[in-house]
Amino acid sequence: MFNSLLMDLMFVVLIGVGSQWVAWRTRMPAIVVMAIAGLLVGPIFGWINPQQSMGDLYGPIITFAVAIILFEGSLNLDFKEIKGFGRPVARIVTIGAFIAWIAGSLAAHYIAGLSWEVAFIIGGLFIVTGPTVILPLLRQARLKPRPAAILKWEGIVVDPFGALLAVFAFETIKFINDEVTAKAMMLFVGASLFSVFLGWGTSRLLGSAFEKGRIPEYLKAPILFGLVLFVFVLSDEIMHETGLLAVTAMGMTMANMRLTTLQDIRHFKENISVLLISGIFVMLTASLDPHILIEILNPKIVLYVLAMLFIVRPLSIWLSTIGTDLTNRERTLIGWIAPRGIVALTVSGYFATILLDNGYEDAELLTALTFALVFSTVVVHGFSIGWLAKKLNLTTPEESGVVLIGSSRFVAELAKNIQEAEHQVLVVEDSWGGLSNARKIGLPTYMGDILSEHTGYHLDLTPYRYILAMTKVDVYNSHVCADFTPDLGRDLLFQTSTHKRSAGQQFNLTTGQFLFTPNLSINELEERMTSGFVFRKTLLTNQYSYTQYLRERDDQSILLYIMRADGELEFYTAEKELQAQTGDTIVTLSTPNKTIERTIDRLEGKDGKSNVKKEMVETKFSEEPTNEKPAIPGEAPPKISKTAE
Known part of the structure; x- marks a missing residue:
């Protein structure tokens, strides 16, 4: 159809990468899509014939x-x-x-x-x-x-x-x-x-x-x-x-x-x-x-x-x-x-x-x-x-492991919290320095780019069901979710909220679900950790319902995920309102105030008398050195972060 070497080369490149994209979107093997495309433009419709147009260059190029x-x-x-x-x-x-x-x-x-x-x-x-x-x-x-x-x-x-x-x-x-x-x-x-x-x-x-x-x-x-x-x-x-x-x-x-x-x-x-x-x-x-x-x-x-x-x-x-x-x-x-x-x-x-x-x-x-x-x-x-x-019974059971991508202290602490709930976790970062927070507290890690083909060769993602993209680069988080959508589906892909460019505006890049309620960027979550926020777990019972929990919870707390009574994980997102039942555990990132109050309640007897002065307890939990240096990446988390209700 086109008697031009330049036109044939353009078609070859365009059809090739276009076929790769179609294969990614349709979850078909790329080789099948490329073969169909090449056959259509070549021997079937006769639009191009690279061997004829390239002549002696065809062999060396191959x-x-x-x-x-x-x-x-x-x-x-x-x-x-x-x-x-x-x-x-x-x-x-x-x-x-x-x-x-x-x-x-x-x-x-x-x-x-x-x-x-x-x-x-x-x-x-x-x-x-x-x-x-x-x-x-x-x-x-x-x-x-x-x-x-x-x-x-x-x-x-x-x-x-x-x-x-x-x-x-x-x-x-x-x-x-x-x-x-x-x-x-x-x-x-x-x-x-x-x-x-x-x-x-x-x-x-x-x-x-x-x-x-x-x-x-x-x-x-x-x-x-x-x-x-x-x-x-x-x-x-x-x-x-x-x-x-x-x-x-x-x-x-x-x-x-x-x-x-x-x-x-x-x-x-x-x-x-x-x-x-x-x-x-x-x-x-x-x-x-x-x-x-x-x-x-x-x-x-x-x-x-x-x-x-x-x-x-x-x-x-x-x-x-x-x-x-x-x-x-x-x-x-x-x-x-x-x-x-x-x-x-x-x-x-x-x-x-x-x-x-x-x-x-x-x-x-x-x-x-x-x-x-x-x-x-x-x-x-x-x-x-x-x-x-x-x-042949050679498939793995439906796992609920979590891959967390990011280098912040919040990512490491969240992974540790999920691991303590008896779920597999893996923290992925493309540098050893970025993995220091996770390695300091003994978490499984992998150094590499999750989007790299090399990672696909060397990292077995079979045990992991969820992927949480929580790096400080919004575009990268979106690319991670987009890349794994054909394999996992969007319901199992999450990313932290994008950073605000100006008042009321955000990057419109997301392909995964925005994490947590309210949905915050990774920088905002890291700021909460620096200001003393802690991970808290609340078990729902017949006497303490989900409705009562939502009514009484601290307004500043961030709903992270629900661990169901059967062990299943469900992450809070901006798109879906979750409901919890008796036996479920709510995990939040909260201010230490609630922790202080519950510690006082435990120290007080049934008669309401306290064996320790309230002022001393408040000092123990709320003092936050104002002149202290910011947390060093890789530093072990403060003991307060392990406090659980």
Whole structure:
């Protein structure tokens, strides 16, 4: 429709990011939305064809994008975290991957009709289970910790190695077919070792320069990605297809160097990765020939997909986990769930071109085969994981844990109060200093940005039902609620009130529910803590009703939440008026005056005589040093904050 390279590039970017947004709003897998969009603007309506308009640039663009995507994925391979999951993960990512490679290759040859060369290459690539697809499925299904952890780490560890295994298969088959000599094969092995050394050495040098401050902050991300492309191209020029190995080794090395600077550039690299994944996926689908869509319905391809779903995957999991402590129910679930993701699609397109250039005509089927497998696994596993997990009793019960995002003393004290009510809590902040208040009183914490993709890889949010965004940045609080709305629903997302810009005006940014009654900003809540407000709990009884409590409570007190008699939590908001019953507990942030009065009542006998002078009690609870310095962040809370009624 448009005979313009610039117009095609604009469409690719716009459709790619637009598809990501539609997927977020509709809670559909992004890969499905992007595929549909690419097919509509490409082979169906014929509006764009990136491969034709880009010409010779099409291949290098795809190759560069795959290199950066694999590097970004390998940055999540922190082996210190993997060790905690024991033998099952190690078996699945080694023995299981090998079995899946061999079985998948046999299926590709005998069922799909591919030549041995192409079958073993595509079999190696299809061992991947894309983390970009499986992580949303895990959040949706609420699996128990162990099967969820195994599936998550399998996706992260195996994903970068699928392409490398395909490269190894390609070179090995050429050697077996006498297309290359033993000397050339040894040269490939040597070049592979050199690429690993190049990636490792570059990471060590760059990491040292980052940590010693030899590179300014604004140049860190550009230099990092510039060197990624340099390492990839240099390795690939020395020996074709070793560039992917080099950038993977580079990413793995940096992931295990514990570089603090990676936290600073994480947003940038994730944004680049999302943009590349979106754009490249649309480019691949929009460049498809219409006959490939028809080829997907080929009986051989359909049978191959069924074999991968019902034979290859279960077989690899059951055989590789013999002798481990996995139960049969866990093996059944893990053996069924294996969605393929965007990396499989992008790399298969890369190898399809290489194989066709080397004379393997049946490689034309690779794109159709890959699309059929990816779409089938994403849709089938996406709709079945929750149902199967429930049938196998591998879902967690409906938890009422609370994630609190913020660094203030109020956030830490609220989390401590909820924890004392026997609910799980987690305080999240993006700096160690910001977590000092929570760490001082022994609360579970996580340092990281809750909106980061890296956090999604490493933080299990399954036990937590509520998210309370209470940072001092209103826009960020709104973004947190917006980001988790598709997964949790708005009823479980809360944020503190926005700051007032002028009299009677507030930022109109909220996507979560405004917390507490009255709803106050986090700064106002922190001021109450500084002025001596304390957390108070009031149990409703037959003699003391909710109506009486509301009538008698201090006008300055802030209603925080109700802990129901059955343990359920309900937070007060500006949108919903809560009702409480006998057996419920009301939690408020109140002035110490009520605490003083009740202490006096307890000290007085039934005859009304006091054993301690009232003036002494008032002094004990109400004296607030006027010349004292403000509370230091991280300081342990005053004992008065633990007073409960």
